[in-house]
Amino acid sequence: MPAVSFAPYRRALRSRPLRTALVLGTLVRMPVFASTVLLTIHVVSGLGRSYTAAGVLSAAATVAIAVSGPWRGRLLDRYGLRRVVLPSILVALVCWSIAPFVGYYLLLGLAVLAGLFVIPTFSITRQAVIAAVGEGERRTAISLDAVAVELSFIVAPAVAVWAATVWDTSWVLFWIQMLGVGAGILMYVVDPPLRGEGEAVVGTARAxxxxxxxxxxxxxxxxxxxxxxxxxxxxxxxxxxxxxxxxxxxxxxxxxxxxxxxxxxxxxxxxxxxxxxxxxxxxxxxxxxxxxxxxxxxxxxxxxxxxxxxxxxxxxxxxxxxxxxxxxxxxxxxxxxxxxxxxxxxxxxxxxxxxxxxxxxxxxxxxxxxxxxxxxxxxxxxxxxxxxxxxxxxx
CATH class of the missing domain: 1.20.1250.20 (MFS general substrate transporter like domains)
Structure with missing residues (x-):
């Protein structure tokens, strides 16, 4: 087993862009993790549907997000963060202003549409994290991002489940998605760099x-x-x-x-x-x-x-x-x-x-x-x- 030293964390965390990328990534991911479990609760409890129906919705949204990953990432390379995130914010705002208050099939369609245009959170965050540090601290920075993901995974669903037991699931789903829209707006405003020093800038000739x-x-x-x-x-x-x-x-x-x-x-x-x-x-x-x-x-x-x-x-x-x-x-x-x-x-x-x-x-x-x-x-x-x-x- 290679030797362990926490000095790389001290070096990596001196980077303000890295700290910014980690905070932004956490804020954008938390609504994603929360909405995953909340959609199941909403379909079963709020809409009175079966777990099979909830599973179909979850699978459809998952496939949409998987399909969106490569082409949204390609757009990031070509056009940069803001030109990719802005349409995602608008689509999410429209879809999730309607979806929590409609029937199952319209909810299914809106969830798929939102999934196709979802903010490419993981791609953006990982690029920003990699760009914020040198080669020597890359693995350490990615590990910090993985820890942030774990914290989001532990905290967000628990908070969502608690909220769904206190308030109507439609409104909880709405506000969680609006938090996601707000985090996307913050990411648009901050616009963290996706390329490190010495790397090709966004929009240059592609390999x-x-x-x-x-x-x-x-x-x-x-x-x-x-x-x-x-x-x-x-x-x-x-x-x-x-x-x-x-x-x-x-x-x-x-x-x-x-x-x-x-x-x-x-x-x-x-x-x-x-x-x-x-x-x-x-x-x-x-x-x-x-x-x-x-x-x-x-x-x-x-x-x-x-x-x-x-x-x-x-x-x-x-x-x-x-x-x-x-x-x-x-x-x-x-x-x-x-x-x-x-x-x-x-x-x-x-x-x-x-x-x-x-x-x-x-x-x-x-x-x-x-x-x-x-x-x-x-x-x-x-x-x-x-x-x-x-x-x-x-x-």
């Missing part, structure tokens, strides 16, 4: 996709997909195990402990002197997920989840770091958009895959099947890297 959209980049994106397969499947499996233990009231505790492990792991990874391959981290994450299938109590599941969580944020951070170094700076927006779409796709695959295994073999099978996917992709990636190195050394 051909044939020069970077190749096997090394796709392999890293596949590792990102497998990571979210493991995480989304584990999320469903945790809920299934807790229901099987008749401890539904402690689901939030277990998820919070899992998230805490990820937060700590992200901080530690950013403090390492040397990076670790995303494929090795994915293999470790998958291997640490297997024991969760053996948990027979809430305490055991939380403990196993904490250990697995230690590798969640580092694995995601490693895929972002490696992807950003593979591609030229002038196409980083599109590349981060593709990376985000691969991650979104993994999340869409992991939940139903784990659900099918749970229905067939019981709660523990959910962990086993998604962990097996992670191990398989990690093995393929490590093999490909070994073959590539052997070929390069032979020539």
């Amino acid at each position: 051909s996709s044939r020069t970077w959209f190749r096997l090394p980049f796709l392999a890293v994106c596949l590792a990102a997909t497998a990571t979210t397969v493991v995480l989304a499947g584990s999320d469903i499996a945790i809920i299934a195990v807790m229901r099987d233990l008749a401890a539904e009231g402690q689901i939030g505790v277990v998820l919070a402990v899992w998230g805490l492990g990820s937060l700590i792991g992200g901080l530690l990874y950013g403090a390492l002197h040397r990076p670790i391959s995303a494929f090795w981290l994915l293999a470790g994450l998958a291997a640490a997920t297997f024991p969760m299938a053996l948990a027979s109590s809430t305490l055991q599941l939380a403990a196993f989840g904490f250990v697995a969580g230690l590798l969640c944020a580092p694995t995601i951070t490693a895929t972002i770091d490696q992807a950003s170094r593979i591609v030229p700076a002038q196409v980083r927006g599109e590349a981060m958009g593709w990376h985000g779409s691969f991650m979104t796709t993994g999340g869409a695959i992991g939940a139903p895959l784990a659900g099918l295994a749970i229905d067939q073999r019981g709660p523990g099978a959910g962990f086993v099947v998604v962990a097996a996917v992670g191990v398989g992709v990690a093995a393929l990636g490590l093999t490909a890297v070994s073959v590539r190195r052997a070929t390069a050394s032979a020539t």
